[in-house]
Amino acid sequence: MxxxxxxxxxxxxxxxxxxxxxxxxxxxxxxxxxxxxxxxxxxxxxxxxxxxxxxxxxxxxxxxxxxxxxxxxxxxxxxxxxxxxxxxxxxxxxxxxxxxxxxxxxxxxxxxxxxxxxxDTIVKYTSSSFESFNDFVHAQSFEQFMLQDVVDLDAAAFGERREGFLQDRIKQASKAYVRYKDEKIDGYGLAIDTPYNRIIGPLICKTDEGAIDIIRALLIGYSGRVRIDLPKKRERVEAFLQKSGFSLSATPPLMVKGELPDRNGTLISIAAQAFG
Missing domain, CATH: 3.40.630.30 (Gcn5-related N-acetyltransferase (GNAT))
Structure with missing residues (x-):
């Protein structure tokens, strides 16, 4: 060859x-x-x-x-x-x-x-059988007028703006939720359904409590396989996942060449490993 x-x-x-x-x-x-x-x-x-x-x-x-x-x-x-x-x-x-x-x-x-x-290390959780979520959550469905607020939240968490990607990913999502606090959006999350599983991500929130609420919203009424990749260990979120029937399935290394822009620590789960 x-x-x-x-x-x-x-x-x-x-x-x-x-x-x-x-x-x-x-x-x-x-x-x-x-x-x-x-x-x-x-x-x-x-x-x-x-x-x-x-x-x-x-x-x-x-x-x-x-x-x-x-x-x-x-x-x-x-x-x-x-x-x-x-x-x-x-x-x-x-x-x-x-x-x-x-x-x-x-x-x-x-x-x-x-x-x-x-x-760092990516913390990958998967589940084929988890606790069903059917109760009230403090999150609401994404609407197009919310896009710029979501893009701004995402940019501060990820380190640069990715509006084009988010527009496409939201269209692809089976569910998209935001969470309000003090009349401002303080988090958002997407559920992407594939032939293999439901991917939870990207998910960005200013608090772990809010992130858990968004995860619950994205899984209400769903009973198939689920995957969520955390970009670093988050004890409270991981404790919730484990209690809900998720298992730690892999911890691949996150590697960088150069210096990443500042991130504010609110990136809870990534879109997919290819997208960083």
Missing amino acids: TEIVRELTEDEWGSIVHLSKAVGWDYHRKEVEMIFKNGTVFGIDDNEKLVACAALISYDEKKIGSIGMVIVLQSHQGKGLGRKLTEACMNRKAQTQSLMLIATKEGESLYRKVGFQTT
């Missing part, structure tokens, strides 16, 4: 989904399309078959770039393809843009070699 890195096009989503399934990951069409809409995807072929890919996702101000969806077919691992694709993403970033990624335990050493440092 030539190991030539090329930029993929959106109509190749099927090859990416197939590659994802081959390694036991759960990327699906809508998520891959969202990644293309917000970033650039690179791939490597062997005999005209996609065997590896990776994406660089950027937001409005290009302060932060997230490298995600780094997949290498098992038969082609150990050949440096992951590094080639990561370097392609690094070469495409804006000059002043810092990079982040959520690594696998196996991939952590590779990313260290190209300048990333481990800064």
